[in-house]
Amino acid sequence: MLGYGFMGEAHANAFARLPMFVDDAPAVERDVLIGRDEAALAEAADRLGFARTATDWREVVDEVDAFYNLGPNDVHPEPTITALEAGTPVLCEKPLAPTLSAAERMATAAADAGVPTGVGFNYRYVPAIQYAKELIEAGELGEIRQFRGRYLQDWLVDPDAPASWRTDAERAGSGALGDLGAHTVDLARFLVGEIERVSGQTTTFVDERPAADGTGTEPVTVDDAYGAQVRFDNGAAGTLEASRVAPGRKNDHTIEVEGTEGAVRFSLERLNELEVLGSENRGFETVLVTETDDPFLDHWWPPGHVLGWEHTFVHENDAFLSAVADGTSYSPGFADGLAVQRVLDAIQASDERGEWVAVGQ
């Protein structure tokens, strides 16, 4: 596993929970943790339960049954492609890459390797999202007409919040668009289908921020927020939005889907609930998705004993590592990551050109 920050902890927690809660979970040996700072790496390996450490990914990506790339976006392509060329399955965090061309190279390497690949779109594994998907596929909403997805956070509202790789276009590719919008685009594809064209805008409100090491300032070269209108292949219309400068919004990923016969609404801040339009069309009913027959809930607690954000990673890792163990394909894989990246790229192009842009195939 390359990286031991926020996402490293989320995945390591999932590895530890798998044998405790998922009956037929694949056995996971936490072998080698990769990073550059030896002291911090040793501390993290000990805390996260890894047997050994490596400061050079080149030395180990061909020695393991699966490689997790949880580094900054600019560290996604090279180690991932090298691992795939060695025949090692890879799970890479989102967005797949900082640029469309890098994402294309990664997807090509994945197709050539023919091994399971995964992209960290963990919100597909929220039970309420799975339940919404079941309703849509069963035709309960009729023909899907509209999708609305927004993802709001507030950690960059303060102009003195420090710069980081996440505010640097060379390293991240984009800001709120790739960091948050990638998840929303993935759910749009998952629930409604492929996006055909977009009209988008990106905005940067704070142009420079204090450098993280306390020496002066650094320019902000990514967007603080984006918005887009989209048209799906199947004729549905949608709007997408994300911001990292939305005061009071900590992690509000809200999804609404409307069809000819019904509608559903979801917010990550209430992730055990799905709002479903009642059959009498007299308002939404809040459905608690906490019964043992709801998706994934049989692994956990008695009905009503709610799940949290970290459980999505357990479900995601169960599915991905089962595919690795069984040699089957996995979705969302790199083809999905590339499809999302094409939409992100089209939104950036639309902002630059001031016009609707077709999403490349």
Ligand code: 4PW
């Ligand atoms: O899901 C979110 C992300 O993709 C997380 O809440 C944090 O914000 C980490 O990266 C983004």
